[in-house]
Amino acid sequence: MSRRLRVMQAFKAPRATTNPYIVMLDEALGSADGLEHLRFSWGSAIFGRYDAIHFHWPEAKFGGASRLRAMGKRFLFAALLARLTCSRVAIVRTMHNIELPQGMPRCELAMIRRLDRLTTLRIALNPTTPIPADAASETILHGHYRDWYASYPQPPALQGRLGYVGLIRRYKGVELLLQAFAEARASDDALSLSVSGKPSSTELTATITELAGAGVELDLRFLSDAELVAAVSRSELVVLPYRFMHNSGGTLAALSLDRPVLIPENDTNRALSAEVGAGWVHQYAGDLDGATLRRTMDEVRRLARADRPDLSARDWDAVGAQHVRAFRRAVAIRRGRSYTGSARSVAPVRKQA
Template identity: 50%
Template sequence: MAELIVQQSFPEPRPTTNPYLVMLRDGIRTVPGVEVRTFSWRGVLTRRFDVFHVHWPEILVSGHSPVKKLVRQGLTLLLLGKLAVTRTPIVRTVHNLDVPDGISRREKWLLRLIDRRTTLRIRLNPLTPMPPQAAFETIVHGHYRGWYAPHPRSPRVAGRLAYVGLVRRYKGVDALVTAFHAAFGGPEGAEPVSLTVGGKPSSAELVEQLRSLAAGDGRIALHFSFLSDAELVEAVTRAEIVVLPYREMHNSGGALSALSLGRPVLVPDNEVNRMLAAEVGEPWVLRYDGELTPAALESALAQVRTLSADAGPDLSRREWDDAGRAHVAAYRRAIALLR
């Protein structure tokens, strides 16, 4: 019998599940005496467990229809009641700094309730602010090297820049397309350069805007669909550099994906990204200040060409076995704090 039963807030993984969750589950399972369960409403309401680990709590209280949303919200209240009666701690990983936009007052109230019931928080970098007097641990996001290992790498294409990931307004893909369109001397420039954008878009309006911005520039290829792991590996490894021009950037799995595949990234200059550069190697995390400009793209492409072909970023602090052990220690601390 397991010494510690950990109930996660995500269901059994599917092909579209965030790899972070799958790798975390597998990393925790390497610790002897620990059982990790994935989420089902029947399971969390009827079975015993020692700790409940929630990642994006808004998923618990949302639904694709008003009826489904209402049912989930009622089940969430039942779950919180059970956790209170059994004195089972909630551990929450703080992936995002803010409450999601566009949610109802009832959802916000339930999220505040979950927040008040949280015993311990896990942050992914030491700059994530924590509430006063809150118990927390810092456990960095692990790398993706093992995750992408089954997929073949593609040869690097000279002059290729890439963006991969969900295409949302706050991720600044419009700024990237605009800056690239004006960079490198225009479409008839002497250097063969190209930009590929791949990922599932958040809206038809954003797709139309990006297609309009790229119109007439044959160097820009837009692929608006969910990328499989094999497609992501191909898109990243064909590039000389991956550009992530997020307007808000605090925790980025996209940057770690590119670094895990041996490609440098160009990201906004902020304290989080400066810390990442100091950790993995300055040449691997290039930064720009303010708005993304054509000059920033041209400078970044020139800089990455100074890296040797066999070089790689230092991801030694981001092993999943280490993360698994650190999470188990955090769970045990949460249990001790509550009981």
């Protein structure tokens, strides 16, 4: 029997404001067989004993309330890189984002790039994530939110209600949605639109408020989980018109609450549509317009679909076990041993070096 792996996660004990993905992963890893689940501290990371370390958003290790604290974080990250360079610890990274973060100081970006070069194995959250051609990787699908939202009341959908739910940023295309909705409502005044979430700037708040016309309800603030569940559940169709979409927690949240979605057409979303079953993931090409909203609402009402989307591949017990196998493979690679297991058979898209 294989010994338990000691794996440090690059996050601390979850708090009330922690990303739900991290909270659910923390719980899944804490109960996974074959794993000693360690949470992050700088002292343990730099001086402790463990087999692998697992990063999600390494840029979150920087920053601070003062210049002195920011400099201290850089020093600690540099010390951690030195320890990882000189040891046999495997480095695993979950690729939440495709691009490097923007607006970081050069020295911090240099350390992120150094971590990239040291990384032993990358975890992709969907099979279309581009991975360097010479990099070891596994695909482990983002777990669902069904258990996370199970304790909250779920009201019935309102007929004709379109909904957008989530933080509002420029790239998420809420302005385009409001313009497309105005076109759709001009032909069907039974349609309504709810936009719920906090905009990223006062300028964006002003733009959205100005574009909101007849039939639009705005709730421009941060939503609690119970409020998010209610907003999604009241929607007959959830519309997420992101200008760029790769790993969308909003899409998965809507599907976890058994609501169909309208999202941009791309390889990632085509794969998701095939996974969850017909009638749940509707896609559009090009710019969103009123005709697309009306056509999709008609499809939602007319086309048959299962009672719930199939999210069985995203059960958290399976996600935890797949992570353990990925960690074990990373440790074997780092120590020059062969490993025949796999976290998941689907391979991410390979990017040419």
